[in-house]
């Protein structure tokens with residue numbers, strides 16, 4: 001009997017566990033998932049949820065309903081991995097042996113840094129459940145002034161999200177009749193408003209049209225809470241009435257403590273095979289990897305299919321030949337209804353057809369939630 005152990009039961013871990021459970025011979029292979037949380041949350045909807053009066057329960061589903069019954073679920077935290085002895089240690093001290101290990105540990109929001117930044121009520125974020133609740137309240141109280149939006153680290157989950165937030169904020173303030181007395185500023189570390197040239201041009205054009213002020217080369221350093229200013233490494237200081245940050249992201253402690261990641265704790269992963277760069281029987285998937293693509297659900301989905309193919313080949317004693325070519329599909333919402341659609345890979349820039357914002361792409365973005373819970377997280381597509 002071979003043992004496959006998966007650490008992390010977010011979107012990537014659940015989709016991979018479910019997919020494997022359907023494809024493998026259960027008499028010969030046992031799959032174990034280590035995940036402490038009881039529920040999975042649909043993060044892309046945070047963006048809408050900030051501006052709408054919807055209950056958060058809509059975004060949550062119990063993992064017990066999402067995970068195949070064929071998978072053995074250990075509700076615990078992995079604290080250490082010994083890649084030489086093929087052992088995962090969990091918080092209660094128990095050791096779990098594996099033949100193959102899959103790391104699906106995601107990104108950690110560095111709470112201690114976030115607490116240091118968010119010392120006043122007017123610094124908000126929308127990447128955590130509590131953060132969304134807080135921002136929602138603060139926006140309802142907002143009555144004009146300068147709102148500044150900026151990432152605090154790169155990489156962060158779903159690169160277009162702060163841009164989308166700026167566009168939705170513009171619409172929201174207009175609807176409330178206070179746009180004329182509000183300034184929206186978007187600060188970004190690159191020379192353009194997005195990582196890729198063509199989408200960035202479109203975004204900057206729309207920013208100009210909607211009077212969203214864009215500042216390039218702003219590499220966040222810290223916040224001066226006393227004087228309501230955000231400071232950059234380049235020495236710039238920008239004042240605000242309200243500051244919305246993308247929280248600092250890094251890899252998980254278990255990856256750092258086990259020597260399986262780079263300096264920030266991102267799992268060093270072969271961009272094609274999804275294998276760990278140094279350990280032949282360890283695979284990695286999702287936001288926790290150092291793949292040179294977006295940290296997004298669609299990347300997890302497409303790369304998970306490759307990982308499963310390769311692992312099944314290995315279980316059959318064959319070489320892992322499948323290659324993930326960086327296929328990514330992501331959206332840039334430009335309003336509550338319209339979106340651009342970016343379809344690209346490692347070697348190809350976004351296809352032209354998706355660069356115009358349309359109602360159809362906006363509908364696709366909304367439909368993603370249905371596909372996420374119905375098919376993708378169940379490893380069915």
Ligand SMILES: Cc1cc2nc3c(=O)[nH]c(=O)nc-3n(C[C@H](O)[C@H](O)[C@H](O)COP(=O)(O)OP(=O)(O)OC[C@H]3O[C@@H](n4cnc5c(N)ncnc54)[C@H](O)[C@@H]3O)c2cc1C
Pocket residue numbers: 007008009010011012013034035036037042043044045046047076077078079104105106107126127157158161252254285286287288295296297298299300330331
């Ligand atoms: C605001 C926002 C908007 C987004 N919009 C989009 C979008 O439009 N499209 C899109 O494709 N993606 C989007 N994303 C990104 C998407 O949600 C993530 O890429 C996806 O959820 C990543 O899944 P993951 O399983 O890799 O990581 P996670 O969901 O973070 O899961 C990791 C899991 O590992 C567990 N874990 C960590 N450490 C341990 C340990 N030591 N032991 C055991 N378990 C552990 C955690 O508890 C967690 O459940 C968005 C994200 C945000 C925040």
